[in-house]
Amino acid sequence: MCFNRLVEHISCRFRSFDPRLYQIASLSTLLAYGLLWLHFDVSILQITLTFGTALVTQYAGTRLYKLPAFDPLSALVSAVGLCIFLRTNSMAVAALAAGIAIASKFTIRWQKKHIFNPTNLALLVVVTGGLGWISPGQWGQAAWFGFLIACLGSLVVTRAVRADVTLSFLGFYVVLLITRALWLGDPLTIPLHQLESGTLLIFSFFMITDPKTTPDSRLGRLIFTLLVALAALGVQFVLFRPHGPLWALLICSPLVPLIDRCFPGSRYDWARPSKGELTPPLSAPVFVPLSISSQQRRIS
Amino acid sequence: MSRQDYEACENGWAGSRQDPHMLNIRLYVPAVLFLVTLLLWNGNASAFCGFYVAKADSKLFNKASEVAIARAEDKTVITMANDFKGDVKEFALVVPVPTVLEKAQIHVGDAAVLKHLADYSAPRLVEYFDANPCRLLYPESRSMDMMGKASPSLQREREKALGVTVEAQYTVGEYDILILSAHESAGLETWLTENGYRIPKGASSVLHSYIKQNLKFFVAKVNLGEQAKLGLTHLRPLQIAFESPRFMLPIRLGTVNADGPQELFVYFLTRQGRVETTNYRTVRLPEAQEIPLYVKDRFGDFYRDLFGQQVKREQHRGVFLEYAWDMTWCDPCAADPLSGEELRSLGVFWLEPHGRPGRGPQAQNVFLTRLHVRYDEAHFPEDLLFQETSDRANFQARYILRHPWTGQDDCTAAAAYREQLYGRYEQQAQTLATLTGWNISEIRKAMNFGARPTTDEKKWYQRLWTN
Incomplete structure (x- = not known):
């Protein structure tokens, strides 16, 4: 009871803030931990360039697409995500990745929603091009519990925005990994080891949760996360390729418009976080993006 | 504005x-x-201007296995070093492999080439000599900055009863090789035991897992007749070549009932760049650290203890990078780079055979990664999974001995130089203690601080008002 009240209290306290501020704070803390304790190969120059390019691209996109206001928050989330995942020896590639990430939001769209998670798309384009790499084992297992707490904390303060996506994806993924281990007759230490991955946690809490690239309705999101979990395991254990979850998200993202068509829900707005239930049209028509004119579009 | x-x-x-x-x-x-x-960034190629003194032999470590993996476009050649010391009749090897191998996919390699590869990539000790400070135009730190047995039919019936199929059977060099597939682990375990392969207790569950993952088993024993014919006194490395997207090394069979942790050195020869583990953290060893001069005679102990400390630091779960370098050169060289022929013998199929015109050593396009892992069942429950990255940055586990200038010249720079030497010695002692876990006071004693040439120590106020 006490805990619930505390959670409620914290949620109320932070309700007036944009959830992306917490995402930026959490991801920046993780990046700082990686830089200071784990000695990640990311230079200050790379960080500066990634942030700089992301903001410049966002600004350019805002102007080119005549959006009402420059909104740097989503670009910052993408930039810090790239700094955490992407490793490259070329600063030009770091900048290119940030450019691809943000530009994809403006260019690859379907029914006023961008299709791919910007960070995910940019990472895989760069890795496939042989320009950079991702080190999924870089976090080790030492600080995993601390990591989990940081991620769960972020879930609380972000008012459980798309918490169903994180929890259902992790749920499906855990069940599938354990089922595989039982089928193989492996000790449970193996699926546990596979789950003790900082990369998997960051993916589950900060990447797959992007409300702009997940289905609008809850049922749609459950179907989507099941597909992502299945595809992630397929990439790892059938195709034997690394970065299963990242590839899975990229493959499943184009299915979102289809899922939205079958299971419609209300479109997400960063300014008014919602869980996707369809809002009655008369009560708050202004926040249903389908009714927003092109001048009021928000790309984030 | x-x-x-x-x-x-x-x-x-x-x-x-x-x-x-x-x-x-x-x-x-x-x-x-x-x-x-973007145009202003220009990576400066740095060179190490030092003399190579010693290398840390992989034989320093007990129970060490060495494996070389050449891989590009899913085509993989694995060379397994064989340092079996006991009676060759007792030798038996069981390796899970992704496909049934044909005879041409199995080869016996040359131990000398693998040894050459190990020597070339070994952690190394280099030494530098300080110049006369009275003749230096630049601060002395500059020099460092620039461095940048049954009848066949009965046997077959028995195999059938156990659910084991002998997919192929070959004699290659001094080895008798079988490729097995199995339906269930208990049968395979019984078959292996009956056929003289010593399988540790508890291996059944691991075999079961590999069978379910559709892996085959490459098993090898020494053919004594062939060995006598060849007149060999040692066993040569076994090599297998196959094409599979799986980029992994099965280590689980080796951890079953193992008596303590085991050491593994893996040498990757790739086209694109450095290799790292995807399911464990790959860590660079500390490098380019200055250590006291007396370590020159104890470099083996130094490196073994340094490695042990790093393993502890990573909570026994780290995989360590010891060397990552383009095969065309080295600086300083612990051994010469491998020749094109040697590389081809290790499975570097993308190299053109010897003698093709217009292909100098620069065209080799072979990147070497040397990983060192100390593993046991508790900390390494899963097999090692790898990925090739596009990282071609050079790295070597290199440790520095820096000899002080011992000349008698007298000038202001010489006095200042002699004075800062003590700080340097202390720093070296502390570095050594941190890296190896050795006792700092014993290090200081071994460095013989007191016997260093001393200049008259100035009081702080004498240094303040130099006139």
Whole structure:
């Protein structure tokens, strides 16, 4: 009871803030931990360039697409995500990745929603091009519990925005990994080891949760996360390729418009976080993006 | 900033009313600046100007296995070193493999080539000699900065009963090789035991897992007749070549009932760049550290203890990078780079055979990664999974001995130089203690601090007012 009240209290306290501020704070803390304790190969120059390019691209996109206001928050989330995942020896590639990430939001769209998670798309384009790499084992297992707490904390303060996506994806993924281990007759230490991955946690809490690239309705999101979990395991254990979850998200993202068509829900707005239930049209028509004119579009 | 500029910035941020030309300028300026900045980056190739003194042999470690993996486009050649010391009749090897191998996919390699590869990539000790400070034009730190048995039919019936199929059977060199597939682990375990392969207790569950993952088993024993014919006194490395997307090394069979942790050295020869583990953290060893001169005679102990400390630091779960370098060169060299022929013998199929015109050593395009892992069942429950990255940055586990200048010249620079030597010795002692876990007071004693040539120590106020 006490805990619930505390959670409620914290949620109320932070309700007036944009959830992306917490995402930026959490991801920046993780990046700082990686830089200071784990000695990640990311230079200050790379960080500066990634942030700089992301903001410049966002600004350019805002102007080119005549959006009402420059909104740097989503670009910052993408930039810090790239700094955490992407490793490259070329600063030009770091900048290119940030450019691809943000530009994809403006260019690859379907029914006023961008299709791919910007960070995910940019990472895989760069890795496939042989320009950079991702080190999924870089976090080790030492600080995993601390990591989990940081991620769960972020879930609380972000008012459980798309918490169903994180929890259902992790749920499906855990069940599938354990089922595989039982089928193989492996000790449970193996699926546990596979789950003790900082990369998997960051993916589950900060990447797959992007409300702009997940289905609008809850049922749609459950179907989507099941597909992502299945595809992630397929990439790892059938195709034997690394970065299963990242590839899975990229493959499943184009299915979102289809899922939205079958299971419609209300479109997400960063300014008014919602869980996707369809809002009655008369009560708050202004926040249903389908009714927003092109001048009021928000790309984030 | 003029008022107009200020307003322009303000408008730019708010993004409402403004001249479209102004927008273009504002978009281009950061873009141009950005491109200019990109052009300004120029990675300086750094060279190590030191003399190679010693290397840490992989034989320093007990129970060490060595494996070389050449891989490109899913085509993989694995060379398994064989340092079996006991009675060759007792030797038996069981390796899970992704496909049934044909005879041509199995080869017996040359131990000398693998040894050459190990020597070339070994952690190394280098030494530098300080110059006469009275003749230096630049601060002395500059030099460092620039361094940058049954009848066949009965046997077959037995195999059938156990659910084991002998997919292929070959004699290659001094080895008798079988490729097995199995339906269930207990049968395979019984078959292996009946056929003289000593399988540790508890291996059944691991075998079960590999069978379910559709892996085959490469099993080898020594053919004594062939060995006598060849007149060999030692066992040569076994090599297998196959094509599979799986980029992994099965280590689980080796951890079952193992008596303590085991050491593994893996040498990767790839086309694109460095290799790392995807399911464990790959860590660079500390490198380019200055250590006391007396370590020269104890480099083996030093490196073994340094490695042990790093393993502890990573909570026994780290995989360590010891060397990552383009095969065309080395600096300093612990051994010469491998020749094209040697590399081809290790499975580097993308190298053109010897003698093709217009292909010098620069065209080799072979990147070497040396990983060292100390593993046991508790900390390494899963097999090692790898990925090739596009990282071609050079790395070597290199440790530095820096000899002080011992000349008798007298000048202000010489006095200052002699004075800072003590700080340097202390720093070296502390570095050594941190790296190896050795006792600092014993290090200081071994360094013989007191016997160093001393100049008259100045009081702090003497240093303050030098006149």
